[in-house]
Amino acid sequence: MAKALLGPKEYIEKVIEDVKQKSSGEPEFIQAVEEVLPNLEPVLAMHPEYIRMNLLGRFVEPERQIMFKVSWMDDEGEVHVNRGYRVQFNGAIGPYKGGLRFQPSVNLSVMKFLGFEQTLKNSLSGLAIGGGKGGSDFDPRGRSDEEVMRFCQAFMTELYRHIGPDVDVPAGDIGVGAREIGYLFGYYRRIKGAFENGAFTGKGLQYGGSLIRPEATGFGVVYFCNEILKHENDTIEGKTIAASGFGNVTWGVCRKATEMGAKVVTLSGPDGYVYDADGVNTEEKFNYLVEMRNSGRDKVEDYADRFGAEFFPGEKPWGRKVDIIMPCATQNDIHLEHAKKIVDNGIKYVCEAANMPCTNEAVKYMQENKVIIGPSKAANAGGVSVSALEMAQNSMRLTWTLEEVDQKLHQIMSNIHKNAKDAAEAYGFGYNLVAGANIAGFDKVAKAMAAQGEY
Structure with missing residues (x-):
């Protein structure tokens, strides 16, 4: 007699519990799994064969x-x-x-x-x-x-x-x-x-690298954020942005935001954060971010000393009253207490440029309070997208112009936003890009895994 299938919710709970047992000393991995899997319940309801195939159990285990x-x-x-x-x-x-x-x-x-x-x-x-x-x-x-x-x-x-x-x-x-x-x-x-220069991306232009690859993640986040604003009948022009970090991603955000008429007013490092009311918006400031990164000092206070900006030692920039939050540093940068400050300041948009920069509790609180979140797996996909474009150029032994790469990147980010939005709406989540990105990302992989066999 065939074993009765678990329902979608029970199956997800079982897979999460299995991950917790097998990966008990891996909190970041468990957090990522717990963030994604619950959003997949309606997908499993529509595709019960995924439960029979234990597709989620296979999906959460690295090959x-x-x-x-x-x-x-x-x-x-x-x-x-x-x-x-x-x-x-x-x-x-x-x-x-x-x-x-x-x-x-x-x-x-x-x-x-x-x-x-x-x-x-x-x-x-x-x-x-x-x-x-x-x-x-x-x-x-x-x-x-x-x-x-x-x-x-x-x-x-x-x-x-x-x-x-x-x-x-x-x-x-x-x-x-x-x-x-x-x-x-x-x-x-x-x-x-x-x-075999297609074995690596992010290479120098002299040996097969792509134009705008260093800026791509930051550029892509700004493009994605602009799609969110357009959906809300708003525009990025004139907006102020609180960003964290001062590396490649932040550098790309500053450049593209300035180009599109917005203004990044904060940077951060291990030593604290700086507030630049004038914005990180000149070639001199962009170049100094590169100089800071290459110095190895890892001190954002250097920027404050150079340009007369305010420096706040040991603090994060999430208490600033701005229009858009863009965490660009590392995982779990925004905790529940920061989320409460963001909500209290009436900030409507959080676009994740780093990987998993918000704790699950912070995401839940912000969503409950009508903050629109552009999740990292969608918003910061610009970097890997241009890496894939670099692979394509390597395969064809040619080089695209900066304008060609930027146009392709812009189109990819627009498509990602549309696919996440459409998936969320199709499965009853409304304009919830966190759920939509999880569903749309999973859908393609799940169909490929199912088509290739059950084991």
Whole structure:
């Protein structure tokens, strides 16, 4: 006799409980799963075969988790040992695709949460790429170029076995910029003995990189936010934006927001945040963000000293009264107490530029109080989208102009917003882009997994 199927709600609860048991020491991964799965209940009600196939149970388990030793020598001759990771989460719709993060906070939980989110994000992009993520607990800050190069070469000695243009295509992330990508790809080319530049994205323009790739995540968030404002019969022109961080994403947000007539008034770092009432909106200020990032000092106070902005040590910018909130730094930057300040200030829009920058409690509170949230898996998909465009250019051995890449990015972000909106409305969530992004991202992957077999 066939075993009776669980109902959609009970099945989701069972899968979440299984994740909690199997991944009990991985809070970020559990948080990501708990954020996504409840939104899928109406999808499972429409597709009971997904329950029979235990599709969710398969969806939340990475296809491959690779962890390896990275030993390298510093300039003083001391040997250090770090841990390297690559989580190839889901390859049902294309080769694994996702960045490498070099940061002391990197662990398996962070890698799995990022790979899980990346799977949905890449699906939303409409491009043929699966989800993955990798990195190391190595900290490049304060290290010489030679030390970073030695680490990258040691890291690639293992990673090269698991990547390739049609297998897994890494890119940069926190702590991995143009310098690191250059060292990583250079050693990959040396080991493989072939110019497989499609095995990496975020490369330099001289060896297969794409125009506007460094700015792409920030540009995409602003484009996505503008789609939200258009839906609300509003415009981004004249709006003030509170952003966090001062890295590539924030830099891209500042540039595109300025171009579209908005003004970023805050930046943040580990030491606190700055408020610039005039806005981060000149070429001198944009260039100084790059200088700050490359300095390795990791102090946003440097910006306040340079431009006479206000500096608030040890604080976050979420208490400022602005029009739009754009967290651009790292996960769980906005907690419930920050969400309450955002609501109290009457802020209507939160667009997530970082990965999972709001806790689940913060998201719930803001949504209950009519704040419109552009979820990270949709809003910050611009970076991976231009990475996929870089892969396409590499495959065709050609280079598109800046205008061509920017136009394609703008169209991708418009499509992501429309698909998330349509999915939310189709399944009874109204204009809830968090639910819509989860459903639309899952739908494509689920259909591909189902079509490819049950095991």
